[in-house]
Amino acid sequence: MLELLHSLNQIAASLLTVGLILAASLGIGATLAAKLRLQTHGLVERLTWSITLGLVAAGTTLALVGLTGLLFRPVIALGTLIAAAWGILLVAQGWLTGPEESSRECEPHHEHRSAPAHPPQGLMAGLAGLVAVVGVCSLAAALAPPTAGDALCYHLELPKVFLAEHRLAYQPFHDNSTFPLLGEMWLLWGLALEGPVAAQLLAWCWGWLLAGATLILATPLVGRNWASVAGLATLLIPGINNHMAAPLVDVPTALLTTLALAAWLRATWNHEGGEWTIVTGILVGAACGTKYVALVWTAAWTTVVLYGAWRHREQRRELLRQWGAVLVIAASVGGLWYLRAAYHRGNPVYPFLSAWLPSAVPAPVTVDKTPLATHPLALLTAPWQVAIYPELVGGRGHRLGGALLMVLPTLFVARRLRGLAPLAALAALYAVGWYLLRQNVRFLYPIVPLLVLAAVWSLIELARWPTWPRRAAWGLLALVVAVDAIGPVRRAGNNVAVACGWQSRSDFLLQHEPTYRAACVANAILSDDARILTQDYRAFYFDAHMTRESIYRRATQYDRLLRPAALSTELRLRGFTHLLLVDKTGAPTAESTTLNELVRKAQATETAENRRLACLDDYHVVDSDGVERRYRLIELR
Secondary structure (H helix, E strand, C coil), X not given: CHHHHHHHHHHHHHHHHHHHHHHHHHHHHHHHHHHHCCCCCCXXXXXXXXXXXXXXXXXHHXXXXXXXXXXXXXXXXXXXXXXXXXHHHHHHCCHXXXXXXXXXXXXXXXXXCCCCCCCCHHHHHHHHHHHHHHHHHXXXXXXXXXXXXXXXXXXXXXXXXXXXXXXXXXXXXXXXHHCCCHHHHHHHHHHHHCCHHHHHHHHHHHHHHHHHHHHHHHHHHHHHHHHHHHHHHHHCCHHHHHHCCCCCCHHHHHHHHHHHHHHHHHHHCCCCCHHHHHHHHHHHHHHHCCCCHXXXXXXXXXXXXXXXXXXXHHHHHHHHHHHHHHHHHHHHHHHHHHHXXXXXXXXXXXXXXXXXXXXXXXCCCCCCCCCCCCCXXXXXXXXXXXXXXXXXXXXXXXXXXXXXXXXXXHHHHCXXXXXXXXXXXXXXXXXXXXXHHCCCHHHHHHHHHHHHHHHHHHHHHHHHCCHHHHHHHHHHHHHHHHHHCHHHHHHHHXXXXXXXXXXXXXXXXXXXXXXXXXXXXXXXXXXCCXXXXXXXXXXXXXXXXXXXXXXXXXXXXXXXXXXXXXXXXXXXXXXXXXXXXEEEECCCCCCCCHHHHHHHXXXXXXXXXXXXXXXXXXXXXXXXXXXXXXXXEEEEC
């Protein structure tokens, strides 16, 4: 009973922490929106704009505080409480019940009035039901402790290190330490106030914000009712709802680019003033400060804007002026991450362009990131490969599902929708950049709202089809969407016990996180100044300082400089106190065994009376992919 109460208290603390962060973001963002005199209408729109702008302002503030070395938990907690109190006060004063949109603002900006103004009731009911199921299942998964590999490698690991050192400390043997890290500042916020589960719950909130952003983007084109369909459909994309249960930054990148595009359309289509140009610049800069792929998105957006300026001579000067203002503001908001990388690495986009901008720590060996071929037939079949075989381009956990692949081809027989062409061009240009540079399906998320919007227009056009073909199309589409929704239900099944408090978080991690047992042993017996040279990239649950062996070897070539017989002594002279070795059986790709071989040779020279490599823990685990791992925690004596 005591263990159950403890687990329930942990769950309540995590949920309360996220509530405070959202209230604080709302307070900050609503104030910023008021200062900019932004005209927002409707509850969903006000919440989405305010919370997102508040997150950008808070994350940038945390980054600046971290650069000054004042990143202390009490300071963060005090600032959060003040901002949250202000947000709660705004809600109490009636901020949520502000002016609603007029019927004119809800009308689509296209000329085809034969399309139904309201989606079929069955469509809305079915979508709402599926979204409710997916939302609850994703919440259950988000309430479990994080186990996503990239999160434990750097999305959570770097914020943990920053909090421990009270600053944005440069990690020379961590390739990701000079990446754009605005998204990690939000995760740091959750870690500072409660822990990793609170940080992961923010990812669940990002999914809902992305749905709101899709609704905002779609409303001027298809009207509020159909835009609601687009928002709900976004949450049913398998990769999106999967990311709602993992502290990764692909969904917030899509959120920022989608809102940036919505703000730009308001600035150019509706001529609502320079305030939306400022917001566009802020959000473009925030997106570029979150993930490198936003640079590709910005290049695609720039191409569309410049083409529009060339076509519309009467608006050319104004469009170019607004475009230039957006880029200047974006550089001011997101530029600090690139300046930081240039300062530490000599390369603002490390590890890219390393052939021209070499750094003190060599960049990783370049490998082919474009598994899809480039001959004409491969180009034609690429959408099929991405949708049906996502394991070729990043993994099934990030897939887009089959619904978009079914619906989007009908655009070729649909009528023209005013405003959709430039958005489709942006999506196509981004997809080309994705295809040529880095084929990972989750890097397509910035254009998912655009694809969903195009799919909704295709659904609207289905109203013109004959009765029986239309019903067959609806039925087949419903079946595919329902099958895609099974994924979150299955994923939640592994997490229900811990999400409800029946299983402790520690027991859950022992079952689902391979490194957790070694972390528990290390945290229990190692001193605060312990330094571990590790072959595993997941380091979040270790209290000791962790150094990735592969990066350390690349930077120092230590394996060529030391003698196996003196391995323990020479590694201790380099500052290390322990090793974490991993032997894998059945892994799809071969990994370096350099350190394993050095340890084997060193142990072969030892005697019973002179043991310099003492094994503190040795165990085997089998992960979900069937790969058997043997972990050994070794002390250097």
